[in-house]
Amino acid sequence: MSTLIKIFLLLLIIDLPSISPLTFLLNKPLSYLCTHHDPLSPLPTVYSLLPPDLPQKFHTVGRLDAKTTGLLLITDDVGLVTYGTSGAVEKIYRATAMGALNATQFDTLREGVDLKGGLGNSDPCDVKMIKSERHNTVLEITLMQGKNRQIRRMLHEIGSGVLKLERTEIGGFRIDDLDLGEGDIKAVDEVELDLMIGYKANVKTR
Numbered sequence: 001m002s003t004l005i006k007i008f009l010l011l012l013i014i015d016l017p018s019i020s021p022l023t024f025l026l027n028k029p030l031s032y033l034c035t036h037h038d039p040l041s042p043l044p045t046v047y048s049l050l051p052p053d054l055p056q057k058f059h060t061v062g063r064l065d066a067k068t069t070g071l072l073l074i075t076d077d078v079g080l081v082t083y084g085t086s087g088a089v090e091k092i093y094r095a096t097a098m099g100a101l102n103a104t105q106f107d108t109l110r111e112g113v114d115l116k117g118g119l120g121n122s123d124p125c126d127v128k129m130i131k132s133e134r135h136n137t138v139l140e141i142t143l144m145q146g147k148n149r150q151i152r153r154m155l156h157e158i159g160s161g162v163l164k165l166e167r168t169e170i171g172g173f174r175i176d177d178l179d180l181g182e183g184d185i186k187a188v189d190e191v192e193l194d195l196m197i198g199y200k201a202n203v204k205t206r
């Protein structure tokens, strides 16, 4: 290798430090938006819960609507956004549904329902009964999909509705294992992302 090329390569290495992607896990509180800016809403966004003065642009990995709480990944790594919304990662939601749901309604949820609005059918999924009361039912729904307001659409379709909705798990991240109060964030590194959701980050170069 010529000296010139060696010098050039050396300059490249000095000039191009690798920058690790930055990802946070948030326990999203009620009444926060996942959009960057919604001129029609006075509500704050989840990005306002990140440490201030971070220069990079962050994105949520999928979205939770304003009335939904629970685990949400926020990252500056677009590869993670793509991976996390591709159907590769299992998510578990705990919903309080209106009414005492019967076995037929549970079966319908499991088999899949028309989500309406041109979104097609929900894929077959796991639905677990947690608690049944006279006026409501607590259930746990496991989804790989993440269509717009999917759980709300599913429960609406069986003649019920959502009273309360929380995402309790994203892959191996479980809200019960984490010491994350509502609105709290925690940085997660590449090793955890690989272990918990099977995502292998590409370390970017500038």
Ligand SMILES: *[C@@H]1O[C@H](CO)[C@@H](O)[C@H](O)[C@H]1NC(C)=O
Pocket: 102, 103, 104, 105, 158, 159
């Ligand atoms: C289950 O509940 C739905 C909605 O209330 C009702 O239409 C259906 O007849 C019920 N099915 C059974 C088997 O009770």
